[in-house]
Amino acid sequence: MRNITEGIILKSFPLGEADLIVTIYTLDYGLVRVFAKSPRKTKSRFGSSLEPFSYNKITFLGNEDNNLPRLIQADIIYPFQSLRDNLKCYIKSTEILEVTLNLQPERLIVKELFYILLDTLKKLDSECNTNRWNLFYKIKLLKYSGLAPELSGCVICNCAGRTFYIHEGAVICEDCFIKGDYPRKISLSQGAINLYITILKWNWDNLHRIKPSDILNSELNNMIDRHIEYRSERNLKTKWFNFKVQQVMGSSVTTP
Amino acid sequence: MSEGIIGRLIDALTSLPGIGRKTAQRLAFFILTMPKDQAEAIASAIIDVKNKACFCSVCFNITSSETCEICSNQSRDQSKICVVEEPSNIMVIERARVFDGLYHVLLGSLSPIDGITPDRLKIEELRQRVAKGNITEVILATNPNTKGEMTAQYVADVLKPFNIAVSRIAYGLPMGGDIEFADEVTMSRSLQGRKSIV
Numbered sequence: 452m453r454n455i456t457e458g459i460i461l462k463s464f465p466l467g468e469a470d471l472i473v474t475i476y477t478l479d480y481g482l483v484r485v486f487a488k489s490p491r492k493t494k495s496r497f498g499s500s501l502e503p504f505s506y507n508k509i510t511f512l513g514n515e516d517n518n519l520p521r522l523i524q525a526d527i528i529y530p531f532q533s534l535r536d537n538l539k540c541y542i543k544s545t546e547i548l549e550v551t552l553n554l555q556p557e558r559l560i561v562k563e564l565f566y567i568l569l570d571t572l573k574k575l576d577s578e579c580n581t582n583r584w585n586l587f588y589k590i591k592l593l594k595y596s597g598l599a600p601e602l603s604g605c606v607i608c609n610c611a612g613r614t615f616y617i618h619e620g621a622v623i624c625e626d627c628f629i630k631g632d633y634p635r636k637i638s639l640s641q642g643a644i645n646l647y648i649t650i651l652k653w654n655w656d657n658l659h660r661i662k663p664s665d666i667l668n669s670e671l672n673n674m675i676d677r678h679i680e681y682r683s684e685r686n687l688k689t690k691w692f693n694f695k696v697q698q699v700m701g702s703s704v705t706t707p
Numbered sequence: 708m709s710e711g712i713i714g715r716l717i718d719a720l721t722s723l724p725g726i727g728r729k730t731a732q733r734l735a736f737f738i739l740t741m742p743k744d745q746a747e748a749i750a751s752a753i754i755d756v757k758n759k760a761c762f763c764s765v766c767f768n769i770t771s772s773e774t775c776e777i778c779s780n781q782s783r784d785q786s787k788i789c790v791v792e793e794p795s796n797i798m799v800i801e802r803a804r805v806f807d808g809l810y811h812v813l814l815g816s817l818s819p820i821d822g823i824t825p826d827r828l829k830i831e832e833l834r835q836r837v838a839k840g841n842i843t844e845v846i847l848a849t850n851p852n853t854k855g856e857m858t859a860q861y862v863a864d865v866l867k868p869f870n871i872a873v874s875r876i877a878y879g880l881p882m883g884g885d886i887e888f889a890d891e892v893t894m895s896r897s898l899q900g901r902k903s904i905v
């Protein structure tokens with residue numbers, strides 16, 4: 452069966468001499484893993500279309516039962532080259548791909564999420580120096596993955612509360628909290644909770660109007676990252692990578 | 708005939724029926740990583756390589772002694788270092804016969820999504836080589852893909868304080884190819900990296 456769709460390259464894994472296993476987030480099939488023959492050869496017809504972020508029109512053979520369908524064509528619609536042009540921007544954009552890989556199961560079709568992913572990369576393409584789009588994307592991704600944290604009041608009694616329990620994925624108030632049961636918790640500011648609720652509820656197309664302060668953005672972002680790590684049972688490698696780079700370079704990682 | 712211990716192995720493998728130069732090279736580097744008991748079951752030339760090959764203490768090329776042939780060759784330009792991802796890349800560059808300086812093998816490329824952080828590559832070792840002060844130029848010959856590109860950029864940043872010439876190999880269309888089949892990224896890089904011919 453020949454499948455034609457649009458997709459964004461998330462990750463590739465070398466196989467043998469010059470072949471690749473490529474993970475693509477597609478519009479019509481969700482997350483798919485395909486086999487690509489010889490793209491690593493200098494004269495390959497795939498050219499640079501299988502580099503991360505590349506937004507392509509793709510054709511692959513094989514249906515859902517095939518454990519590894521074969522990619523036969525990938526034509527670049529938009530390369531997102533700027534995301535690969537400087538290290539800072541690359542790390543930031545790679546985080547988007549990593550959380551998608553960690554939270555989206557294979558073959559789950561979520562067209563809205565595809566368009567949000569595509570738009571997030573477009574936003575990073577034009578303003579890579581801000582952090583807000585990563586936060587917006589992660590919250591929408593959690594929503595479409597059915598894993599959005601519950602922050603609007605205590606999840607048990609519905610009263611006001613601002614302590615987020617990672618294990619529960621929700622806010623629990625002082626009264627409902629059972630001592631010793633929830634070792635990992637984060638105290639959130641009301642501002643962070645309000646920001647979260649707004650991002651979660653608002654339509655993606657309106658989110659450009661929200662410009663959170665760096666402090667608020669990073670407060671909520673840290674909580675979201677810990678939630679994602681707990682839910683996906685995986686550490687965020689991009690975050691660790693960024694930490695390592697900062698350790699060596701300080702803030703001197705330059706733009707070209 | 709190729710020189711060096713790996714060259715000898717490749718030559719030996721090439722003499723086998725149905726094994727071309729590329730396959731022989733692939734097999735040679737595969738043998739380097741295979742379990743010892745398997746390797747011992749194969750020919751004595753392979754065992755020889757398996758027993759003697761190690762990383763050069765200076766450049767991390769593959770060698771059978773403390774320093775590799777290239778590092779210990781005093782007639783090579785001691786002021787230039789060409790940085791590559793894998794030892795096998797050195798052979799490809801050597802075959803082009805246009806570079807007579809020294810090498811430095813990173814033993815991989817940076818990849819945030821795979822958790823390959825800078826400390827897992829031989830980047831600090833490169834910085835220390837440059838810090839000794841004899842190097843005037845570093846050429847970054849990592850792969851022309853995203854990981855190689857980001858690795859080159861990171862290494863360039865690390866070397867910035869030394870104020871030496873740091874260059875990146877040119878991007879372009881493969882020789883023998885046809886412009887019609889070039890994708891837009893390759894094409895735009897080729898145009899950006901164009902050279903005057905008059």
Ligand SMILES: [Zn+2]
Pocket residue numbers: 605606607608609610623624625626627628
């Ligand atoms: Zn309560």
Ligand SMILES: [Zn+2]
Pocket residue numbers: 763764765766767768774775776777778779
């Ligand atoms: Zn050496």
